[in-house]
Amino acid sequence: MEFAQTTHWLESGSNILIFGPSGTGKTHVSSALGASIIELGKRVKFVTATTLVQQLQLAKLQLELQSLLSKLDRYDLLIIDDLGYVQKSDVETSVLFELIAHRYERKSLLITANQPFSQWDSIFPNSMMTVAAIDRLIHHATIFEMQAESFRKQEAAKHTAKSQKTDS
Numbered sequence: 001m002e003f004a005q006t007t008h009w010l011e012s013g014s015n016i017l018i019f020g021p022s023g024t025g026k027t028h029v030s031s032a033l034g035a036s037i038i039e040l041g042k043r044v045k046f047v048t049a050t051t052l053v054q055q056l057q058l059a060k061l062q063l064e065l066q067s068l069l070s071k072l073d074r075y076d077l078l079i080i081d082d083l084g085y086v087q088k089s090d091v092e093t094s095v096l097f098e099l100i101a102h103r104y105e106r107k108s109l110l111i112t113a114n115q116p117f118s119q120w121d122s123i124f125p126n127s128m129m130t131v132a133a134i135d136r137l138i139h140h141a142t143i144f145e146m147q148a149e150s151f152r153k154q155e156a157a158k159h160t161a162k163s164q165k166t167d168s
Contacts, residue, residue, distance in 0.1 A: 003142070004036035009108065010076045015137055016110040020146025026112035029144075030079050033110065042076040049083045049096075049111075056095035065095065069102045076108065083113040086123055093124045097133050104136040111137065 003009060003016060016033070018026045034044040047055075059068035072078055086096065103109055115122065117134050124130040 004033050005040075007037065007040050007042055007076070009142075010037070010042060013103070013105045013108055013140060015108055015141040017137060017141050017143045018110070018112045018146065019116055019143070020114065022114050024146035024149075026114075026146055027081050029146075030081060030110050030112050034077065034079050037077055043074060044077045044079065045072070045075040046079040046081065048081045049086045052080055052099075053086050053093075053096055056099060060095050065098065069099060072099070073103075073107055077110060078103065078107065079110040079112075081112050083111050083123065084115040084119075089125065093129065097124065097129055100133050100136050105140065109137065 009016075016030075018030060020026055031046060034046050037044050056065065056068065059065045086093070100109070113120075120130050120134060121127060124133060
């Protein structure tokens, strides 16, 4: 709740990293936090990691990456949802790394991922880039780990149980 009620963490360029399996509420929590930050008068952009990487790649191809990074600086908080779904390639992850390095200690990131750091070698193509990205992200970060069963799985189980009772 502290992160939703204050902006001092944004002003220092701190990050929030939310990890957990699919369906545990990472996107919901990050969206709610973003909405609270907007109510406090700050600018927030919510984007899926896949969409953001595509935008960054296109900007790089058009030699406009620095311009796009500057435009993203208008946002006090950039929420990047589902980092673990980014496909591993040098081109994709190099622009993602450039974004992380660009915002480091200046502007805040909130990143959700279904993979712990130990599996981020599947996101970045080499271990040096993985270590450098993680190092920049965690330097001024609060890390949350969602440990729950998927809400969608729970809901499906309830629906199945209800259907079985109705059929009986």
